[in-house]
Amino acid sequence: MIIRYKEYNSIRTDAKNLKESDKSLFENAKTALIKPSHLLFEKNTNIFLDLIVSNNSFKKNQSYCQINKISFKKRVLKNFFFLKKTNVIKKGVWCIDNWSYGYFHWFTDVIPRLIMANEVDDSYPILLPNSLAKFTFVEESLSIINQKAIFYDSTINNNVEDLLITSHTAHTGNYNKVIIEKVRDLFTINFNTKIAPFRKVFISREKAPRRKISNESAVQEVLLKNEIEIHYFEDYSLQKQIQIIVETSVLIGLHGAGLTNMLFMKKGGTVLEFRNHTDSKNNCYFSLASELDINYYYQLTEGTSKNTYDANVFIDLKNLQVTLNQIQSKY
16 A cells, blocks of 8 residues: 555635624534545456455445445345456556546546556556546546546456556545645646636536526626626536636636536635525535635525525525625725
């Protein structure tokens, strides 16, 4: 085992517009223990589904490839594991888990693990199940950083002769500051970062299937009056998204994948997150902004559900203008 990054305690910077009455919403994210990050090499190891099988055991390496416990379905399927056809892979690096299929988790969980692996040995292609190939951001991001990949059939036994396994660099929703800054550097190095950011950008979720702003038309009117651009990032290539964000000084959005793009902002930028007013658990963007040295603002919204992932929200327009005034007084 190779310890790559040591354990430390992360202390987050408060929201710039934090109200005394809202402090409890951020309490669980004010500090976080970032555990040591490590790598290990294994020979003749098998991969089945999105699990690493070592010495006929799914349990030994479960922490490297599962956020949640192995499902009942997988416990049953493992009984048929050795009846499956075997494919041989010469070498590869393992950086994924069962949450790696989302844009946020890909950039904040998978890519940091890949960076750590490449710091030790960059000759290992990343191993990915075929199901990840359908996500354009996967192919585009790997192309931008010139990373080789092997997409494997997850329904059969894949024997990897030389496997480099990476630990998580932090529990999901938290970040190792050194590594997450390296993610920013890696993806923006080929863009013109000498120009001072000049854009003020709102990333809309209007085209998303869920978690929308119910009064978005009215919200957009306020934003446009404040010279804030409206963008639908699902219509853009990753390359274009990064270019826009590199040029962005103020990024605004509803809690969701779009805010992950603050990864490509310069230090000293500003993010405004619209938050479900009942949610004190989902602080991943507050924490990310702190680790990236980005000023974090928030506005609480009325959600249709306590579950942030399903809630549509209503934004108070007067409060929005107050928050925008606070932000724009800085520029």
